[in-house]
Amino acid sequence: MSARKLCRVGEEIDSRLASILVLLPIVFVISLYLYGSHKRHQENPKDRMMPNLRQIQTGIVKTVEVNRRTGDRWLWKDLKYSLRLMVISVAITVICAVLVGLYMACFSAIEALHMKFVRFVSFIPPLALLPLIFIFVGTDAPAKVLLIFLGTYFILVMDVFLACKDVPKKLIRKAYTMGASTVEVVFKVVLMFAWPRILNSIRFTLRQAWIFLIAAEMIASEAGLGYRIILVQRQIGVNIILWYLFIIGTIGFTCDFILLKVIQKYYAWSLEK
Amino acid sequence: MPESPLALEIKDLTLVFEDQKTTKVVLNDLNLQVKQGEFVAIVGPSGCGKSSLLNLIAGFMQPTSGQILVDGESVEGPSRNTGIVFQDYTLFPWLTVVDNVAYGMELEEIDFLMKWIRPFRFRQLHRSFREKASHYLQEMGLKEAENKKPHQLSGGMKQRVAIAQEIIRKPSILLMDEPFGALDPQTREVLQILILKIHEQERNTVFFVTHDLEEAVYVAERVIVLSQYKPNDNNQGATIVKDVCAPVFKSTEVKRTEDFGGLIQDIRISGFAPDQRDIVKSFDRNYQNKADKR
Numbered sequence: 001m002s003a004r005k006l007c008r009v010g011e012e013i014d015s016r017l018a019s020i021l022v023l024l025p026i027v028f029v030i031s032l033y034l035y036g037s038h039k040r041h042q043e044n045p046k047d048r049m050m051p052n053l054r055q056i057q058t059g060i061v062k063t064v065e066v067n068r069r070t071g072d073r074w075l076w077k078d079l080k081y082s083l084r085l086m087v088i089s090v091a092i093t094v095i096c097a098v099l100v101g102l103y104m105a106c107f108s109a110i111e112a113l114h115m116k117f118v119r120f121v122s123f124i125p126p127l128a129l130l131p132l133i134f135i136f137v138g139t140d141a142p143a144k145v146l147l148i149f150l151g152t153y154f155i156l157v158m159d160v161f162l163a164c165k166d167v168p169k170k171l172i173r174k175a176y177t178m179g180a181s182t183v184e185v186v187f188k189v190v191l192m193f194a195w196p197r198i199l200n201s202i203r204f205t206l207r208q209a210w211i212f213l214i215a216a217e218m219i220a221s222e223a224g225l226g227y228r229i230i231l232v233q234r235q236i237g238v239n240i241i242l243w244y245l246f247i248i249g250t251i252g253f254t255c256d257f258i259l260l261k262v263i264q265k266y267y268a269w270s271l272e273k
Numbered sequence: 274m275p276e277s278p279l280a281l282e283i284k285d286l287t288l289v290f291e292d293q294k295t296t297k298v299v300l301n302d303l304n305l306q307v308k309q310g311e312f313v314a315i316v317g318p319s320g321c322g323k324s325s326l327l328n329l330i331a332g333f334m335q336p337t338s339g340q341i342l343v344d345g346e347s348v349e350g351p352s353r354n355t356g357i358v359f360q361d362y363t364l365f366p367w368l369t370v371v372d373n374v375a376y377g378m379e380l381e382e383i384d385f386l387m388k389w390i391r392p393f394r395f396r397q398l399h400r401s402f403r404e405k406a407s408h409y410l411q412e413m414g415l416k417e418a419e420n421k422k423p424h425q426l427s428g429g430m431k432q433r434v435a436i437a438q439e440i441i442r443k444p445s446i447l448l449m450d451e452p453f454g455a456l457d458p459q460t461r462e463v464l465q466i467l468i469l470k471i472h473e474q475e476r477n478t479v480f481f482v483t484h485d486l487e488e489a490v491y492v493a494e495r496v497i498v499l500s501q502y503k504p505n506d507n508n509q510g511a512t513i514v515k516d517v518c519a520p521v522f523k524s525t526e527v528k529r530t531e532d533f534g535g536l537i538q539d540i541r542i543s544g545f546a547p548d549q550r551d552i553v554k555s556f557d558r559n560y561q562n563k564a565d566k567r
Contacts, residue, residue, distance in 0.1 A: 168362040173333050176351035178442065179381035187385070192367050269366040272424040 051239040059239030063228075074228060079247070081223040082213060085141060089148035090209050094202055097153050101160025102194075106186050111161075122154035126212060130219065139220035144213065151212035152205045159201035163194040196263050196270035203259045210252055279345070280446050280478035281307040281330065286339035288325055299325050301512050303339070305497070307446075310476040314493030314519075316486050316540075317500050322511040323482045326499070327450050330480065331355050344445045353381055356444035358452045363435035364423040370434050371419045374406035375399075377442045409441050410434075413467075429460035433467065440471060446478045453488070465492050469522065486537055490519045498540055515540055 005011055013021075037050040051059070063075040104111045129150060137143040167190050175189045217226030225244055232240045264271065286303040289296055299322040307313050317323050328334045330341055332351040341348045343355060364373050379402055387395045410419055415433060423431055432452055439447055449468075453461045469492060472479060483489050489496050498515040519536065 170359045170362040171365065173331070173351060174357060174359070174363060175380065177331060177353065177355050177357050177444075178377040179353035181385065183385050184380055188380070189365070192365070195367075267367070269422050269424045 048236045048238060051242070056239045056242060059237065060243050063240060063243065075247075077223050078225050078228050078244075081221075081227075082217065082225045083251075085144050085148070085224070086209060086213055089145040089213075090152075090202075090206065092145065093149050093152045093156060093205065093209070096149075097156035097205075098160050098191075098198060101157045101198075102164050102186060102191055104157070104161045105164030105167075105194075106190055114157075115161075118154055118157055122158070126151035127215060130216075134220070144216040144221075147216045148209050148212045152208045155208065156201055156205045159204075160194070160198050163197035163201065164190050166197075167193045196267035199259055199263050199267070203256050206252065206255050206259075210248065214248070278309050279306055280309040280311065280343070281305070281480065282342040282345075283330075284340045284342075286326075286329065286341065287337050288322070288329065288334070289337040299511065300329075300336075303512060305513065307478060307480065309478055312472050312479045312481065312492065312494045314481040314483060314489035314496050316483055316489045316496060316498055317511065319484055321499050323484070323499055324450055327357075327448050327480070327482050330446070331357055331448055353442070354445040356439035356442060356447045358432070358435050358439055358447070358449045360451045360454045364431055364438070366423050369420050369422055370415065370426070371403055371406050371410060373423065373434060374410060374438050374441055375402040377438055378402045378405070381442065406437075406441065409437055413437050427460075428456050429464060432456065432464060436464075436468065436471070440475065440477070443475075443477070446480055449479065449481045451483050452481075454483070454485075461488075468492060473523065486540060490536055490540075491522060493519050494521055495519060496536075496540065 006013065033050070034053075037047075037052045040047045040050050041052055048055070064073060066073055100110075100114060104114055126147060130147060133143050133146055133150075137146055171193065172185055172189060175185050180189065213224075214226035214229075217224035218230045221227040225248055229241050229244050283303055283305040286300055286305075287298070288300040289298050291297075303326070315323050315326065325334065329336055330343065330348065332348045332355070343352075346354070365376055368376060379399065382402075383395060383398055384390075407416075407419060410416055413433060415430070415437065418426060418430060418434075423434070426434070436452070453464050456464065465488065468479070471477075479493075481489070481493055496515075496517050496519045497513055499511050499513060517536065517540070
């Protein structure tokens with residue numbers, strides 16, 4: 001491939017070059033880190049700020065095997081706690097936002113009822129509401145679900161609303177002349193048409209949900225990925241922190257990847273313009 | 274009782290668009306009767322209210338005054354009596370072609386909750402609709418596209434599926450809103466022949482809106498010209514300026530312009546297109562006014 005072609009706007013590149021380019025930043029960051037870590041260990045072999053591979057390995061083993069003091073496996077406990085919270089809160093958010101957004105787009109009365117309110121509230125940063133949540137709901141799991149809900153619902157509901165508003169009027173009219181009832185138009189035409197775009201919005205919602213989950217766990221919790229990160233910070237357990245960051249990244253990336261593949265495979269029509 | 278029942282009857286129809294500042298009369302005192310099995314084309318310059326008329330018949334809009342009867346029943350809102358084919362967005366993109374054609378029957382016959390309440394009955398009906406649709410597609414020469422999604426089809430194919438989707442439901446009146454407007458000339462001609470063929474077989478009532486006079490004269494048995502009397506006066510509203518019988522072509526005949534060229538000339542003169550000189554004059558006048566104000 002010529003250099004000139006690479007510089008042209010909108011030009012495709014071949015897949016081998018693309019995969020090299022994908023790996024490049026990853027390799028760069030890892031080797032930079034390993035180099036820095038190596039340098040620090042030359043000065044002080046017990047350095048904990050930039051742990052080398054062996055220290056990271058001990059960190060990983062520590063989180064996976066049964067802990068002598070607490071008597072449980074940290075990683076499983078944290079994963080179970082965080083993922084459960086995540087699934088519950090995202091499920092609640094998605095169900096509420098999809099139903100409300102859909103009805104808002106279909107019926108002007110519901111739009112009038114909800115729209116201005118949503119737009120106002122969406123400007124309040126959810127973390128600013130945290131003290132109120134702690135005061136009224138406490139610091140247990142419901143408080144975290146509520147925080148994630150507040151942090152993601154208002155964005156998702158607007159996205160769903162816009163996606164459903166984009167359904168061509170002609171399609172709705174056609175469905176009506178075909179004898180569809182209003183319920184059928186809402187669920188079998190508008191929702192079906194907007195669904196791929198809603199799935200895409202859910203991908204971004206997941207990202208938001210992680211932010212608020214980790215934040216909530218860091219502030220008040222008895223388990224969870226965010227909780228562990230804050231806990232080991234006191235003993236400068238950078239090795240465990242790095243390992244946990246990697247896990248959070250992997251889970252997030254996998255969910256995102258699966259959703260993207262689902263959209264590409266089953267909703268290819270929505271990607272065509 | 275009239276001899277031949279009317280598929281469509283329009284009585285003293287007026288449509289006025291009003292907003293805070295302006296009132297615009299779109300359609301003015303329109304009267305029209307369409308017999309069952311008739312193929313009627315509505316032509317007129319763009320912006321004369323053809324599509325508004327179609328929306329009124331389909332029940333998407335309510336007239337300011339007057340009445341529309343489809344099959345003797347007053348139109349209150351969208352109903353299954355009318356089928357509609359638009360220029361675009363006529364298919365459900367998430368369904369395959371065969372499901373698209375079956376969807377009309379499905380929406381009509383199957384209750385929203387039947388899938389869960391009576392799954393066996395649902396599956397049985399669903400299968401029978403699909404079979405029917407598949408059979409119909411075969412007749413229309415779309416068999417090989419059956420399991421494709423609309424985005425994988427060409428414009429002409431899409432429109433053929435859209436027509437199949439409506440014909441299979443056998444609506445009392447089929448409304449077509451410039452259905453071939455976005456197609457290239459060759460495909461357009463193929464589809465014109467197709468729609469003629471379907472009409473020969475089914476004898477369904479078709480209400481065909483187009484701005485292409487030639488197309489109108491070729492496909493329809495009756496051509497109605499909708500126009501505004503005075504091109505300078507916007508507030509007049511459009512009415513029917515000509516209602517003529519067109520020569521009947523068979524789908525097997527080759528379309529030749531000289532067969533209906535005279536009629537086209539005749540319609541043109543009757544006010545299909547506003548007189549060019551009038552437009553120039555009105556433009557000059559507007560321009561002059563604006564220049565004076567400055």
